[in-house]
Amino acid sequence: MSHWTPSKPYELFNQSCYGLSPLADNTIDALVTDPPYGISFQNHEWDKNLPQRQIWEDCVRVLKHGAFGVVFSSVRLMHRLMVDLEDSGFLIKDVLFWAYLNGMPKSRDIGLEIDKELGVTSKVVGKYDYVQGYKKGGADNYYTNNEKLKYEPHSEIGIQYKGAGLGLKPAYEPMILVQKPIEKGLNVAQNVLKYGTGALNLEQTRIPYAKGEGKVGHNPHPNGRVSANILRTDEFEDGYDKFFVVPKVRQNAEDFNKHPTLKPVDLMQHLVKLVSFENQTILDPFMGSGSTGVACLVLQRKFVGFELEKEYFEICRKRLAMIDSQE
Numbered sequence: 001m002s003h004w005t006p007s008k009p010y011e012l013f014n015q016s017c018y019g020l021s022p023l024a025d026n027t028i029d030a031l032v033t034d035p036p037y038g039i040s041f042q043n044h045e046w047d048k049n050l051p052q053r054q055i056w057e058d059c060v061r062v063l064k065h066g067a068f069g070v071v072f073s074s075v076r077l078m079h080r081l082m083v084d085l086e087d088s089g090f091l092i093k094d095v096l097f098w099a100y101l102n103g104m105p106k107s108r109d110i111g112l113e114i115d116k117e118l119g120v121t122s123k124v125v126g127k128y129d130y131v132q133g134y135k136k137g138g139a140d141n142y143y144t145n146n147e148k149l150k151y152e153p154h155s156e157i158g159i160q161y162k163g164a165g166l167g168l169k170p171a172y173e174p175m176i177l178v179q180k181p182i183e184k185g186l187n188v189a190q191n192v193l194k195y196g197t198g199a200l201n202l203e204q205t206r207i208p209y210a211k212g213e214g215k216v217g218h219n220p221h222p223n224g225r226v227s228a229n230i231l232r233t234d235e236f237e238d239g240y241d242k243f244f245v246v247p248k249v250r251q252n253a254e255d256f257n258k259h260p261t262l263k264p265v266d267l268m269q270h271l272v273k274l275v276s277f278e279n280q281t282i283l284d285p286f287m288g289s290g291s292t293g294v295a296c297l298v299l300q301r302k303f304v305g306f307e308l309e310k311e312y313f314e315i316c317r318k319r320l321a322m323i324d325s326q327e
C-alpha cells in the first residue's frame, strides 16, 4: 500500500481517523489535537465518548521517535485520557492549562428543583435579556433573546436553597503534553539529528516582557521568558503578560464556521510552534473546522488532518484554501 508523503503543504481526509491508514510509520513530526472530550457538549453525538485508545496507539505508530504532542482535554475526564495516552506508549511530559476566565457555568438552581419536588410553582421574575443556554437538540437550537423566563424559588425550603448549584464556572482547559520516547540507544541530540524531533521549540515560543516591565530576573533573554505551562486569557493590555494571553473565540466568530468547539488560532499557533520547527509535518486526527491546520499554514508547517463529519470537513477545506491562496 502506498502511503501519503508530506510533499504538499497540507492534506485533509474526510474519514475516520482510526488506523491512520494513509500514514506510514515514523513519518510525522508532531501531534496537535482537540479530540472529543466525552462530555456530550451541547448534546453533540460526536462528543458522547472519549476517543478509543486505538487512535493514540495509531499516533504513536506514525509519529517519529521523540515527537511531541499536545492533546486538549476536559477537567472531568483528563485522567482517563492520560491513562489511555500513557498506555498507548506516550510519555506524559506536562499538563498545560489554557485559562480563559470567560467560561459559562453549567449549573442549575437547586432552589427551583426543590419547588418542583414539592409541587410548588416557582415565581416568574422576568425574562432573560441575553442568549441563555441551549434548548435540547444541539447548537442550532439557541434560545433567542427575550424568550426564556427567569424564575425564583417560591417554597420556604426552595428559598433557603436559592442559587445553590452543582458546578463551578469553568475557567480553564487542560492540554496534555506528550512525547513518543526517543529511539532506544540514542541520546536526545542523536535523536534530533536523526529525526528532527525530540526537543521542544522553546526559542520561538518565548513570551515577550510586558511593556514597561522593570524587573525580569537575573539573566533576561532578549526575546522574553520561556513559555509557561499556564496559557492565560485575560484583558489585553500590553499584548502579553508572564503567561500567554489569548482570548476564547465566540461561536460563529467566522460567519461560515459553525463548529461548536472552535479553538482560537492564536492559541493553536503557540502550541504548533512549541512542538515543531518550520517545514515539519503536524497531525490532527480530530481536526473539526481545522484550527490546527490554519495555524500550521501560517507558520510554514505542513499539515495532515482527519475529520469524520462532512459539514466540518468542508469548513476546514474552505479555511485552509483561503490561507493557502494568500501565501
Ligand SMILES: C[S@@+](CC[C@H](N)C(=O)[O-])C[C@H]1O[C@@H](n2cnc3c(N)ncnc32)[C@H](O)[C@@H]1O
Pocket (backbone or CB within 6 Å): 015, 016, 017, 018, 034, 035, 036, 037, 046, 259, 261, 262, 263, 285, 286, 287, 288, 289, 290, 291, 292, 306, 307, 308, 309, 312
Ligand atoms: C473538539 S472537535 C475539534 C474542533 C477543532 N479544534 C476546531 O477548532 O474546529 C473534535 C472533532 O472530532 C471529530 N471526530 C470525532 N470522531 C472522529 C473520528 N473517528 N475521526 C475523525 N474525526 C472525528 C468531530 O466530528 C469533531 O469535529
